Amino acid sequence: xxxxxxxxxxxxxxxxxxxxxxxxxxxxxxxxxxxxxxxxxxxxxxxxxxxxxxxxxxxxxxxxxxxxxxxxxxxxxxxxxxxxxxxxxxxxxxxxxxxxxxxxxxxxxxxxxxxxxxxxxxxxxxxxxxxxxxxxxxxxxxxxxxxxxxxxxxxxxxxxxxxxxxxxxxxxxxxxxxxxxxxxxxxxxxxxxxxxxxxxxxxxxxxxxxxxxxxxxxxxxxxxxxxxxxxxxxxxxxxxxxxxxxxxxxxxxxxxxxxxxxxxxxxxxxxxxxxxxxxxx
Amino acid sequence: xxxxxxxxxxxxxxxxxxxxxxxxxxxxxxxxxxxxxxxxxxxxxxxxxxxxxxxxxxxxxxxxxxxxxxxxxxxxxxxxxxxxxxxxxxxxxxxxxxxxxxxxxxxxxxxxxxxxxxxxxxxxxxxxxxxxxxxxxxxxxxxxxxxxxxxxxxxxxxxxxxxxxxxxxxxxxxxxxxxxxxxxxxxxxxxxxxxxxxxxxxxxxxxxxxxx
Numbered sequence: 001x002x003x004x005x006x007x008x009x010x011x012x013x014x015x016x017x018x019x020x021x022x023x024x025x026x027x028x029x030x031x032x033x034x035x036x037x038x039x040x041x042x043x044x045x046x047x048x049x050x051x052x053x054x055x056x057x058x059x060x061x062x063x064x065x066x067x068x069x070x071x072x073x074x075x076x077x078x079x080x081x082x083x084x085x086x087x088x089x090x091x092x093x094x095x096x097x098x099x100x101x102x103x104x105x106x107x108x109x110x111x112x113x114x115x116x117x118x119x120x121x122x123x124x125x126x127x128x129x130x131x132x133x134x135x136x137x138x139x140x141x142x143x144x145x146x147x148x149x150x151x152x153x154x155x156x157x158x159x160x161x162x163x164x165x166x167x168x169x170x171x172x173x174x175x176x177x178x179x180x181x182x183x184x185x186x187x188x189x190x191x192x193x194x195x196x197x198x199x200x201x202x203x204x205x206x207x208x209x210x211x212x213x214x215x216x217x218x219x220x221x222x223x224x225x226x227x228x229x230x231x232x233x234x235x236x237x238x239x240x241x242x243x244x245x246x247x248x249x250x251x252x253x254x255x256x257x258x259x260x261x262x263x264x265x266x267x268x269x270x271x272x273x274x275x276x277x278x279x280x281x
Numbered sequence: 282x283x284x285x286x287x288x289x290x291x292x293x294x295x296x297x298x299x300x301x302x303x304x305x306x307x308x309x310x311x312x313x314x315x316x317x318x319x320x321x322x323x324x325x326x327x328x329x330x331x332x333x334x335x336x337x338x339x340x341x342x343x344x345x346x347x348x349x350x351x352x353x354x355x356x357x358x359x360x361x362x363x364x365x366x367x368x369x370x371x372x373x374x375x376x377x378x379x380x381x382x383x384x385x386x387x388x389x390x391x392x393x394x395x396x397x398x399x400x401x402x403x404x405x406x407x408x409x410x411x412x413x414x415x416x417x418x419x420x421x422x423x424x425x426x427x428x429x430x431x432x433x434x435x436x437x438x439x440x441x442x443x444x445x446x447x448x449x450x451x452x453x454x455x456x457x458x459x460x461x462x463x464x465x466x467x468x469x470x471x472x473x474x475x476x477x478x479x480x481x482x483x484x485x486x487x488x489x490x491x492x493x
Contacts, residue, residue, distance in 0.1 A: 181461075201326070201328070201329055205326065205397065205464065205465050206463045206464060206465035206466060207463070207464070208463065208464075267320070267325050267326065267328065268326060270325065271322075271325045271326050272464065274322075275322065275323075276457060276464055277454070277457045277458065278454070279306055279310075279450050279451070279453075279454045280310050280322070280323075280450055280453075281323050281397075281449075281450070281453065281468070
């Protein structure tokens with residue numbers, strides 16, 4: 001099925017006359033999805049990555065959204081990778097079968113401070129992955145997380161838009177208790193879809209930085225980009241239902257409209273960050 | 282204001298220090314443009330205009346000439362300088378007048394045609410440039426014809442508009458700090474607020490000090 005999508009995607013790309021980078025696109029998709037399906041459970045599973053064991057006083061206990069890819073299974077070996085919080089990590093380990101269930105115990109390579117071990121049960125009847133992840137480093141703020149993941153197919157859809165209920169939220173990390181002020185998300189953030197509409201200066205010049213940032217990052221989110229940036233992660237992981245973290249490198253997949261909008265938005269964001277509240281214009 | 286007092290009082294020195302401080306801030310803003318990139322600072326949000334034939338030259342002429350008119354203008358109001366060193370007053374005056382009439386005002390009018398914030402701010406900035414030119418020209422003509430109270434009155438007006446470079450930015454800073462308006466909304470407001478009150482204050486001072 002995946003390879004069928006790929007064929008269609010490639011054919012579409014070529015027929016559109018967009019000869020720019022179809023090769024990179026196919027390659028990177030292959031890296032994720034091409035391994036042969038032997039057990040019918042290979043594929044991707046997405047859900048909340050919830051803090052389970054953490055140090056007292058840990059400020060940041062929001063869920064991250066994680067996608068676990070079961071890339072291939074062979075004999076008693078399982079290979080896969082996870083994408084969460086802007087981090088794409090492979091894992092490998094052993095699995096056993098118990099009735100409908102695959103029980104997997106796998107480790108990440110160990111050369112990243114946030115590496116650890118996955119231990120989960122994949123229920124083939126409900127197509128659900130349930131389990132925990134334990135950090136290698138015991139001095140991290142959060143040393144254990146739990147998750148229940150469901151298969152959710154990723155498909156780039158430029159028409160997806162940000163949900164209305166983010167309007168009025170204060171941007172994560174900007175709220176100041178003393179002044180009672182923070183950077184608010186306004187209705188501007190949902191006014192434009194920068195994947196489908198080529199924006200003009202006049203569309204964005206009167207916008208606050210937070211809204212510009214959201215409009216731009218929604219482009220990356222539609223491509224399944226996993227955010228390292230905490231502000232964006234909080235919003236997309238927790239409030240955007242359609243969002244699936246699938247990759248940490250999507251730059252080669254951006255359309256021309258998206259690329260133009262990104263550079264326009266970045267310019268206005270940079271200007272807002274530096275000059276909005278400064279003595280100057 | 283610091284215009285007509287005879288002896289340096291603490292208040293006057295404080296105003297002078299503040300003036301020096303703001304001139305220095307203006308200099309810092311202008312100094313960014315020495316790197317010559319067409320997307321530096323303010324130019325970053327003027328990308329659809331920087332390719333127009335005269336936009337960048339006009340912009341650079343405007344900022345560099347205006348930042349010189351600010352300090353050049355102030356010393357002209359010193360009565361000591363006027364009485365005891367009239368040659369310096371005249372020489373400095375010519376610099377001030379020439380930098381506005383030949384450089385800052387015409388270039389200001391041209392870039393005002395493409396000002397941010399739409400029609401209202403474009404009208405404001407172009408009107409500002411025209412008035413600046415007119416007041417400065419009238420002031421120098423009156424000086425040549427030795428009509429000194431008219432010369433003085435027009436220089437009050439001219440300098441009030443020169444000062445708008447600073448007052449506009451003070452208004453913007455204050456409005457953003459207190460009300461957090463949207464960037465172009467505040468721009469439209471300060472386009473007018475930057476110079477109209479200045480001119481009203483100048484008219485008041487002219488009325489009090491010169492017309493009496």
